[in-house]
Amino acid sequence: MKQDKHGRSARSTAFAGGLALLLAAGASQAACKVNIGVLLALTGSMAEIGQDNLRSAQLAIKGVNAAGGVGGCTVDPIVYDSQTExxxxxxxxxALVDLKGVRVIFGSNSSGTTIAELRSVTAPAKVLLVSPSAASTSFTKLAKEGYTKGLFYRGVMSVGGEGPVVAYVARHMAGWKHVAIVYVNNAFGVTYAKETIKAFEAMGGKARLIPYNSDQPDYQSIVTDALKDKPEALVLLAHPKGGQAILRDWLQSGGPQHVLLADSVATQQFVDKSGGKLLDGGWSIKDAAVKSPWYELYRKNFMAAYKRTPHIPYDTNSYDAMAITLLAMDKAGTQDARKIFAAAREITAPGGLVVHPTPAGFKAALEAIAKGKKIHYVGVTGALRINEYGDVSNPVVVGRIKDGKLDYYKTLGVDEVDSIVKHHKL
Structure with a gap:
């Protein structure tokens, strides 16, 4: 079959038609475009996260386009705002499905908005939904029931898996025996807290759960409740807005400086706004393999594009989730959601040509796919694995706070994370 300069066969034109691509009459193959819906929180309570997740996703799109695009066509994202509602x-x-004709939607950020669009729109329409950061176990449950199997995956580990890892860091790495677990009272936080306390108690620790609502006018009552049985440390499973107030109140009320910041609050920006050096000795946990050349390249490209370093939670997850999705679309060569899902699982599974998110890596990946060869994508967050339910196993980075700075401490690799989850998830 005839191939172009990127090693692509003539399937590009057929692929374009099958995905309802914007291919103008008489236009060359190089001029074709493929749409992907992007639905993130650009305003509302998670706007700060959504805006930077979009920036990271756009970097991944730029990288794939520069290497040849999807099916030989330029990826053209259609960006909409969920408003965190x-x-x-x-x-x-x-609107993306019915008016724009997209067959793949990237987003949204929060579990609440993502599960709403999954149940009401994408699953019934057999459209693939990919979230960079929705971590609720509800998605696993829906997949196991057969409702969304093959129609949804994510770029972040489920809290059902991450809870035991948080417990492991608190109990075995920090050495704490008695903690207060303060969590945001939503689809993300409730399950996260339950999985964390079950695992922590199974490891011989003592803990108590204290929920808070993100729209509370004051958090002092939460802190007073958390401190009443004199825990030696605070495990914070929160969103940045409420989490900052809680941590400041915790310190002002005489709470111990021993804290563990998880996920969306495990950032330098959060440390700066919540206590700085007062948090020295604290711990953090988040998804990202920061000690890798691919992460450093990502930081460099982010700085070049946006004139600052990335500092928002799930940025790296967003980048890798978009890169995986585009490579999977290319491999599947069809608009069928379940075939794209299967392709995503295959390219994140070990074996085959290892490719990284670099100009040469994306080019090698697309060329190998065109030749029918197996690839293994190892990205900014390291080696991810997508299981049959759309859940992800990924490396986890543990950090320490010293002199007010959140520094890298250790990476728990995929195998180590899977082992912790296997032995401590109840």
Missing amino acids: PTVAVNQAK
Whole structure:
């Protein structure tokens, strides 16, 4: 079959038609475009996260386009705002599917908005939904029930898996025996907290759960409740906005400096706004393999594009989730959601040509796919694995706070993370 300069066969034109691509009459193959819906929280309570997740996803799109695109066509994202509201997310998803004809939607950020669009729009329409950061175990449950199997995957580990890892860091790495677990009272936080306390107690520790609502006018009552049985440390499973107030109140009320910051609050920006050097000796845990050349290249490209370093939670997850999705679309060569899902699982499974998110890596990946060869994508967050339910296993980075700076401490690799989850998830 005839190939172009990127090693692509003539399947590009057929692929374009099958995905409802914007291919103008008489246009050359190089001029074709493939749409992907992007539905993230650009306003609302998670706007700061959503905006930077979009920036990271756009870097991945730029990298794949420079290497030859999807099916030989330029990826053209259609970006909509969920406003961090489930009803808005549903309406925007409907517009992307019904009016724009997209067959793949990237987003949204929060579990609440993502599950709303999954149930109401994408699953019924057999459209693939990929979230960079929705971590609720509800998605696993829906997949196991057969409702969304093959129609959804994510770029972040489920809290059902991450809870035991948080417990492991608190109990075995920090050495704490008695902690207060303060968590945001939503689909993300409730399950996260339950999985964390079950594992922590199974490891011989003592803990108590204290929920908070993100729209509370004051958090002092939460802190007073958390301190009443004199825990030696605070495990914070929160979103940045409420989490900052809680941590400041914790320190001002005489709470111990021993803290563990998880996920969206495990950033330098959060440390700066919540206590700085007062948090020295604290721990953090998040998804990202920061000690890798691919991460350093990502940081460099982010700085060049946006004039600052990335510092928002799930940026790296967003980058890798988009890169995996685009490579999977290319491999599947079809608009069928379940075939794209299967392709994503295959390219994140060990074996075959290892490719990284670099100009040469993306080019090698697309050329190998065109030749029918197996590839293994190892990205900014390291080696990810997507299982049959759309859940992800990924490396986890443990950090320490010293002199007010959140520094790298250790990476727990995929095998180590899987082992912790296997032995401590109840």
